[in-house]
Amino acid sequence: MAEGVVGLVVATLGAALATEAASFGWSLVAKEAAALRDVFGKIRRSKAELESMQAYLHEAELFKDTDMTTAVFVGEIRRLAFQMEDVADEFTYKLEDCKHGGFAGKTRKRLKHIKAWYRLAAKFQEIEAKLEDANRRKKYYTIRPSPAAKSTSQGKGLHFTRDEDLVGIEENKGKLVKWLTPGAGGDGDDLEQSSSKVTTVWGMPGVGKTTLAAHVYRTVKLDFDATAWVTVSESYCLEDLLKKIATAFDVEVDVANVEMRGLAESIHDHLQGKKYILVLDDVWTPLVWSEIRNVFPTSNCIGRFVITSRKYEVSRLATREHAIHLQPLKARNSWVLFCKGAFWNDVDQRCPPELQELASKFIAKCQGLPIAISCIGRLLSCKPQTPAEWENVYRGLDSQLAKDVMPDAHMILKVSLEDLPYDLKNCFLHCALSPEDYVLQRRKTMRQWIAAGFIRETDESKTLEEVAEGYLVELVNRSLLQVVERNYAGRLKWCRMHDVIRLLALNKAKEECFGKVYNGSGGTRAFSVEGARRISVLGGNIEQLSLSGTTQLRALHVFEKYINVDLLKPILTSSNLLSTLDLQGTRIKMLPDEVFDLFNLRYLGIRDTEIESLPEAVGRLQNLEVLDAFESKLMYLPNNVVKLRKLRYLYACPPSTSEAVNVGGVKVPNGMQHLTGLQALQFVDASLEFLREVGDLTELRTFGVCNVRSEHSADLSNAITRMSHLFHLEICAAAENEVLRLEGLHLPPTLSWLGLTGQLEKTTMPQLFSSWSHLDSLTRLYLAFSSIDEQTFSGLCVLRGLRFLALREAFGGRRLNFYAESFPKLTRLWIRGTPQLHQVVIEEGAMPNLVELSLRDCPKLKFLPNGMEHLAALDKLNLEDTLEELIQKLRQKRDSNECSKDVMKISHIRNVRVIRSQNGLLERIR
Incomplete structure (x- = not known):
């Protein structure tokens, strides 16, 4: 993991060097030029040294746990890299500072900084000397590890399947046995009918892939003439792999002396005419199969291959649908497995009543991960079976090193981390700093990674x-993060980290000085910030943290709702190189002044806080890339926000603006056109001055504007037409009856998300919808108060890529028609607030992929849509504030004499819900 630290420092040094040409473009005094040349020269040497060291550090990670000398050296490199990063950031700040102000001010700053240039150059030289000294000592004291030690460090050992681990595998075992047994599934036993099938089992580390495969392998191996089980290293050698396969199949050849081509031919000849099975366990790349598949005969034989992996891309090697995505155990099976481990020596293996509550807490911690359940069960089996003893174990579970409590799970994660590129490792460890069971939002997580x-x-x-x-x-495909929800387009929306994986990752983050979590409990000596670059405050009073002497933190994430702002001040003062400050969800009303001295700050998160204003001092945050004030109480932005030339994302809107009746956006100052790097700008109050400036922000991908009036339409259309990269656009009128005159609006083909709140001009609406025919990427459309009638609605059918359509008080007609072949990709349809709607007609062939239909506040709709029975993919029907007459029909049983046509329409729908918003009642009919 040290190479991850070094990688970040190399990037920092590279950024510093990138300013060299610009710096020497000034008219420098000779003394200043010499000092700067000295600093740049040392930065260049340091960068080259660290780049050379990265490859070594990656290798060192594989065996540093078994070689103390290497571990000490890696730790020293990490500390020196941190020092380099600090010096480089200070240097870059002072260099940038010299560029601001008038001529006299710039000159004074540059002369003042000459001493700083020499001091920083000396600091680089001191670090360089320490680096050379550490390298010399490493060479002097290192004992080269043996291949066996390296193999052990990689966590590759023999896998044994114990009977007590075989819990909750019945369904998947049945599938595997059916797929693997010759003659099952229509293959036949006749060898004249050639057959070769690949089955894959994949899932997160420790979920039981090897256990399942090994049990099934033992079950079916007697049905085959030749059998082999081979564990594949993530850094496998093709020749070694073929030798292992030959040995496992008992191929009669001298594997030590035969060349690779002869080895492959021997395996092929040995298996010819046989029924054979090969299990390749823990495969890390699809390349393994592509390199060896031609070794195995396919004619006059039956071959079965089982591949286990923690990677999704490997699972796609399976024949047709022969892939099993192994999930964590359900509650009942988790309990059974836990009891088998914790009470293995008891005849009935049952948990005593006095320990059941604590047992449930241990099981909840494991979240269905078999390896963790087994490890903790075995640990508890060695302890006295008393509540006091078990309580002690539980209290220390998070604080103890994971490799002491769950050594098997620790080794599995270690191997996963070794396989990650260094930048991906940093991203993974960053996710672990969030609270237990925390749902990670895709966009916020990405923004924080970029800013870091x-x-x-x-x-x-x-x-x-x-x-x-x-x-x-x-990270999802490697099974290190779990998908919580995907959006309407199948794109990742929310994910989380399994608690056991998180526990192991936090120990790694602590070990590597990447970061620590603070919960404010455990006494004054319980928390040490030494070496930590990132702190995550998960709860409790932050007084201990404030007094702990935090220095040079790079990120502070606060998840505690109520914090004392005064206690934040010493933390910020001692960490003036902080690059991320995330206070989302805290109840603070004002940022401390110390925030605006953080010249290195790149991410400022005040989303969902009580903050009502920002001072003009925000303009001092020259490196700020993200200002997230979404759903805060901020009503305006200070004038100096236009000085933040590196800003990429600006989110600032009062609560409940998005997808709601417009209550106004945030007022912005003149000069917004200077923020040319902006990628996102939401939600801003419209004004003629702003709309004439915003057209210069041609890099925008996300744009949301509120309080739009009819007289703004021309300027707004002109501005949006210039935004050629736009992905997400929302326009909210000043009032429900305000007409948006968008006939001159040309939307870019990149647009995926479009929201319009306000009336559309009736006479030009057909032309407007027709102009959207080129929007092949548009997947989500939200229309509110649009005054669409029966004739103009059909114009939306040009949007053939649409996946989510929401009409909120947007349709004013009596009959809503969905014609055959309309909306072929639509998966969600929301119709809300249609007081005149009497009938919905769905022709056969319309919306063939619709999964969810929501009808809300349709008081005159007495019947379900005609043709609903054609919607074969429909899985969810929500009826909110609907006529009681219709609800009574749906309550009838399908096989009753009074069964209505509406009941038959929903007979194929798995989930039908009735909601009454006024009293909050929800009834599930089916």
Whole structure:
């Protein structure tokens, strides 16, 4: 993991060097130029040294747990890298500071900083000397690890399946046995019918992939002529892998002396005409299969292959649908497995009544992860079976090193981390700093990764945001994060980290000085900030943290709702290089002045706080990239916000503005056109001055504007037409009856999310909808108060890529028609507030992929939509504030004599809910 630290420092030094040309473009005095050249020269040497060291550090990670000398050296490199980062950031700040102010002011600053240049150069030289000294001592004292030690450090050992671990596998075992047994599934036993199938079992570390595969392997191996089980290293060698396969299949060949081609031919000849099965356990890349698949015969034989992996991309190797995504155990099976481990020596393996509450707490901590349940069960089996003893174990579970409590789980995560690129490791450990069971939002997580410097542009074709989203998807595909929900387009929306994975990751974060969590409990000596670069406050009084002597923190995340602002001040003062300050959800009303001295601050999160205003001092935060004040009480932005030239994301709107009746956005000062790097701007009050400036923000991907009046329409249309990269657009009128005249609006083809709140001009509405025919990327459309009638609604059918359509008091007609082949990709349809709607007609072939239909506040709708029976994919029907007459029909049983046509329409729908918003009642009919 030290290479992750070094990678960040290399990026920091690279950024400092990037300013070199600009710096020497000034008219420098000779003394200043010499001092700067000295600093830049030392930065260049330090960067080159650290780049050379990264490859070594990655290798060192594999065996530093077994070699104390290496571990000491890696720790020293980490500390020196931190020092380099601090010096580089201070240098960059002072260099930037010289560029601001008038000519006389700049000159005074530059002369004043000459001493600083020499001091920083000396500091770099001192660190460089320490680096050389550490390298010399490492070479002198290092004992080169043996291959066996390295193999042990990689956590590769023999896998044994014990009977007590076989819990909750019946369904998946049945599938695997059916897929693997020759003759099952229509293969037949005749060897003349060639057959080769690949089955994959994948899931998060420790979920029981090997246990399931091993049990099934033992069950079916007697049905085969040749069997082999091979564990694949993540850094496998093709020749070694073939030797292991040959040995496992008992191929009669001298594997030590035969060349690779002869080895492959021997395996092929040995399996010819046989029924054979090969299990490849813990495969890390699909490349493994593509390199060896041609070794195995496919004619005149039956071959079965089982591949276990923690990666989604490997699971796709399966034949057709022969992939099993193994999930954590359900509550009942978790209890059974726990009791088998904790009470293995008891005849009935039952938990005593006095321990059941504590047992439930241990099981809840494991969240269904078999390896964790087994580890904790075995740990408790060695303890006296008393509530006091078990309570002691539970209290120390989080604070003890995970490798002492759950050694098997620790080793599994260690191997996963070793396989991650260093920047992805940083992203993963960042997620672990959130509270237990915390739901990570895709966009916020990506913004924080970017601001922290974890994300770098890999090539010119991808933005930082696209790289960050790719990292998040990769962590999910590696089973290190779990999907909580995907959006209407199938895109990752929320995810979380399994508690056991998080516990192990937190210990790694602490060990690597990446970060620590603080909960304010445990006495004055319970928390040490030594070495921590990031602190996450999960609860409790922050007085201990305030008094702990925090220095040079890079990130402070506060999840505690009520904090004493005065106790924040010493933390901020001693950590003037802080780059992330996230106070989302705290009840603070004002930011302390010390915040605005944080020259290195890149992320300021005050979302959902009580803050009503920001001072002009915010303009001093010259490195700020993210200002997130969404749903705070902020009503206006200070004039100096236009000085934040590095700002990429600006979110500032009062609560409940988005997708609601407009209550106004945030007032912004003149000069917003200077923030040319902005990617997101939400929600801003419209004014003629602002709308004439915002067109210069051509890099915007997200734009939300409120309080739009008819007279703003032309300027708004002109501005949006210039935003060629726009992805998400929301326009909210000043009032429900305000007409949005958007006939001149040209939307970019990149648009995916469009929300319009306000009346649309009736005479030009058909032309407006027709102009959207090129929006192939548009997946979500929200219309409110639009005054759409029966004729104009059909114009929306040009949006063939739409997946989510919401009409909120937008349709004023009596009959709503969905014609055949309309909205072919739509998955969600919300119709709300249609007082005149009597009938909905869905022709066969319309909306074939609709999964959710929501009808709300449709007082004259006495019947369910005609043609609803054609919606074969429909899974959820929500009826909110609907006629009681219709509800009574739906309550009838399908097989009763009084069964209505409406009951038959919903017979194929799994989830039908009736909601009454006034009294908060919810009834599930089916």
